Amino acid sequence: MKKSNMVITLSFFCCIANADTTVTSNFIITNKSIDSYNITSTDTTASSFDAGGGLFKITDQYQDANVNILDYGNQQLGFVRLNSRVNIVLKGKKLGHTITVNGKYANSAISVQPYGRNYFSVNKNEGCSKIAPIGSQTAGSVLTFTITSDDNVLNDCTGQSDQYNLTSVNGMIRAVGVSRDFYLDIGRLQSDPVYRNAPPDTYVGTGVFKGESIQNRVGAGYKPSYINTITIVKNPYFEGVTLNPGENVFDTRTTGSQIQGNLVIPYVINGHFTPYNTISLQVHSLNGFKLHSNLSGSTAAIPYSLSTTVGSQRVYTLATKGSGSGNVTINSLEAESYALQGRFNADFTIDKNTAEIGDYSDTLTAIFQISL
Structure with a gap:
């Protein structure tokens, strides 16, 4: 009797997840006081806090950036920010008045697989604190793409890094989320005359941000959606x-x-x-x-x-x-x-x-x- 042995090699890449991120925020406000708030996210790494004056900072590890970038184009890519400001319009459920919450997609960072030797100088920066990488990098190094800005929701940030030629591994070039910060300025809303004059009501609205992309030099690139769903209960007083x-x-x-x-x-x-x-x-x-x-x-x-x-x-x-x-x-x-x-x-x-x-x-x- 002959016996044949079969060797099967299994491979697994964890955490390719390109689902959009949805942040759900609930605020209860009486006059100028935020009585309570609750912020949750579909990104399980998310956390939030009041950074001062009703400016809420929502931080996560950018899990929706975990993708194989070859699914969206070629092996050459950069990091692009088309805009950073977000205006979320909320409408009263009973009386129909509208108010606007200002937000900002401020900081983000991803890492990608080893860089080859070539790059394309296409970088630009309008209003951002930092955009990286720019210029030649060490061959074989893992690149971290970063765009950062200040926390003022009225200041915009647009720009892009240089584009780099990357090396695939097992037919994939992995992008992995590192960090992301988003700001909701509820304090500014409370000082807005439109909000001050709006009647007490339950205000609800959703804003979708699609202003950032992992951009292949050839191909559509990957542009995740960052969705904010906000409910504000403005109490009578x-x-x-x-x-x-x-x-x-x-x-x-x-x-x-x-x-x-x-x-x-x-x-x-x-x-x-x-x-x-x-x-x-x-x-x-x-x-x-x-x-x-x-x-x-x-x-x-x-x-x-x-x-x-x-x-x-x-x-x-x-x-x-x-x-x-x-x-x-x-x-x-x-x-x-x-x-x-x-x-x-x-x-x-x-x-x-x-x-x-x-x-x-x-x-x-x-x-x-x-x-x-």
């Missing part, structure tokens, strides 16, 4: 109520046998609200919505009516001729409610023949509660 300074004195006039008095007290509800919020108002009167005489021993009183108006809405009655609970609920606010204008309206009518001369007063306490 309430900062208090401002009354105009000065005394609140009734304007009185006599008409026939009657004395009529009117008083308007303007106020501002400070904050930012939506039509889905409600305002509960409780007004307490020291004298039961009656103006009491300030004369010692006098029991004279003038009942008055009190109402309030918020924005351009209808009038809400708080008391009528000295009778009322002083409680109302105000809803269906205007679509863009920022620093709501309101006013109290008070009036009375009495018989001048029975009116007692003197000064009259009451003290009101108004409690505003906003459902957010």
Whole structure:
């Protein structure tokens, strides 16, 4: 019996993975404060942090650069950045307003297999901190292609390295991701007047960056997509109520046998609200919505009516001729409610023949509660 031995040689190259990278960011913001955030990425090496002032830095090892570059063209290649700035437009889910988050594809680096001897001088640099390699390199060395820039999301960076002739191994020229940094400037967004004036809502949007490529000298090259999906929950908030300074004195006039008095007290509800919020108002009167005489021993009183108006809405009655609970609920606010204008309206009518001369007063306490 004859026996035949068979030798099978197996080879494996780890980590050829050219799937696009998707970064998902969620922010909850109240007024100028970032209450919480969560940033995840399909690149398992990714991490993120606030670099200061709401500038978020997202770093990974550029796993989507792990490719066989011969799948996209010939053995000669360079590293190209067409642009670095990214503007991501987000739209409110309920009210439809739009805001824009500025981002920047700032720094990236990849390594490739040994360099041969020839290169093509095509390098250029517009606004980048560093572009490498440039010029002749050591034959047989592994090349690290690098493009870096600053963290200012308004500064663009474009350019490219020289192109190099590389040596294939087992029919492949491997590109391997080294590092990549992306910035999201949420702090700048919070200072943007468009954002400040936009109503509270849940804003969502996606931006796709395709401005960098591992570029073969002959062939299409490899251009991965870096995708940002952002959700910003802009919460409504309430900062208090401002009354105009000065005394609140009734304007009185006599008409026939009657004395009529009117008083308007303007106020501002400070904050930012939506039509889905409600305002509960409780007004307490020291004298039961009656103006009491300030004369010692006098029991004279003038009942008055009190109402309030918020924005351009209808009038809400708080008391009528000295009778009322002083409680109302105000809803269906205007679509863009920022620093709501309101006013109290008070009036009375009495018989001048029975009116007692003197000064009259009451003290009101108004409690505003906003459902957010």
